[in-house]
Amino acid sequence: MNERRAAGPRPGQTFEREPARRIFAGELREVNFEFPKGEDEKSPSFVLLPTGARCNRVLLVGTLTEKDRRGDQNVFYRARISDPTGTFFLMAGSYQPEAMQQMARIEPPAFAAVIGKPNLFESQTGSMLVSVRAESVTSVDRETRDLWVLDAARATLQRLDELGTTEDSRQAQDHYHTDPSVYRKMVYDALAQLKI
């Protein structure tokens, strides 16, 4: 107990919350690299995005199309969410009580703003899959969804512009062999679906 307290933030040290990266589902589903965890069990874990940023938290806004309540002893919710570029799964279990309670109330189909942590796991076939462990799932309007598409497009293009200029982005190029034109097209197609 004492040890744990000693590992926490010391007085005078300011805790800086990790920002939520704006990332399209089409990029998120490609994520399969996780940085080795720090020594401290509380140190945050980061995944590497194909466009080159280190990421501990994401913000996605899309359409929640399906919702399941699963498990007997350990109940959790699983939802399927689509944005203009693809689909991802969202999980909310008893460790995310706020998100679970929000998930219980939301009825598909609905625009939903998801804040959560990317979570890598190995599928039965041995490939790495990614889901999002929800911190919150809030039902939002279309305008918020449209604003997010602009925001995610801007952030993705920014990361592509910086590809190869930082250590993390060089690692992303090595690991994912990122082709910037593929992601530019993804961004373009997502934007093109919005009405001017």
Next chain:
Amino acid sequence: MQLAEAERTVANELAREHSLPSPGARAQEREIRGLSAGEWVTVQGKVVALTNPPTPAIAQAGILADPSGAIRFTVWTRARAQPLSAGRWYRIESAVVDEFRGVEKLNIHSGTTISGVESEAPLIPAVIPVRDLRPGVGSVRVKVVQEWEPSHERMLQTGLLGDETGTVKFTIWREEGKEKLVPGSVYSIYYALVDEFNGRLQMNLSTAICIPEEGDIRVSEGEAARGVIVHLAPGSGLIKRCPVEGCNRVLSRQNYCPVHEIQKDFRYDLRIKGVLDDGIRTRNILVQKEIVEALSGMKLEEAVALAESSPLGMDEVFYRIRDAVLGRYFQVRGSEIDGRILVKECQKIAFDPGDLAALLNRAGGEAR
């Protein structure tokens, strides 16, 4: 007191008793601006303000100004000096500059010689931006931005002054002839006492000359930030505040005030303690009642009624506010204190087709 200064004081005392020229007469003739602690100086200036001495050991205190600037002064009772009159010019020979709580001060002691001088030199204080104020004496041209509830019965008025560069708290104490400033009006304020308290500057206008001015000032609204509200911290929503006058602390669920312990009574309030995130950086924000009401579409009275009728109580209000703001894009403005933006303005960001066109260009520029 330092040994060297003690020696000089004793030497001066002896010289005076025996009508000999003061050894401190070697003090340099100086302008008031740029005086620093530890110097023996001779200055010539006008007494622009006199204040009530805080202890009997001090005969007089006030502000001395020349065309270059102004400094606080103290006349020690032991100096047995002739009383100074406000508005008159004096030549003050061999006074000592020292520092008290980070503020330079001119000490008039027993070795100081004071002589009245005739001067009609016009004295126009140099007005500085609020951002450049430092402890001591300051002159500013400002707008009265806010008026607050006085926290002490001796206080005539307190609030916030601001110009294009920043804002500063002000206080006027109850004294004869003192008048309140008019909120929303612009003033030139000459020779106010500037002090630092808990790391923040504040102006005491008791000594100051406040001259109403024409026109308006666009007051700096502090930091601006855009982003998504990604988190609502506990302590958001409907809260109870301690009713003890001047306290206002948030009570726990058991109506416990960290200072005044269990309270039977309380005042309801609405607020958001949250996190605004632009994808690169997160900022803590604190949003006050009026803005929370506007964002959530729920007035304080409605929130209280909801909490009293809902089985979830105050949590129900938290959920309503959360569902109204979480995951939404906002532009906020306010001053940043201790790493938290105190939000004065908060607007929902609207979709701009111009942004879409620009991003389509940027994405399509290379690919097609």
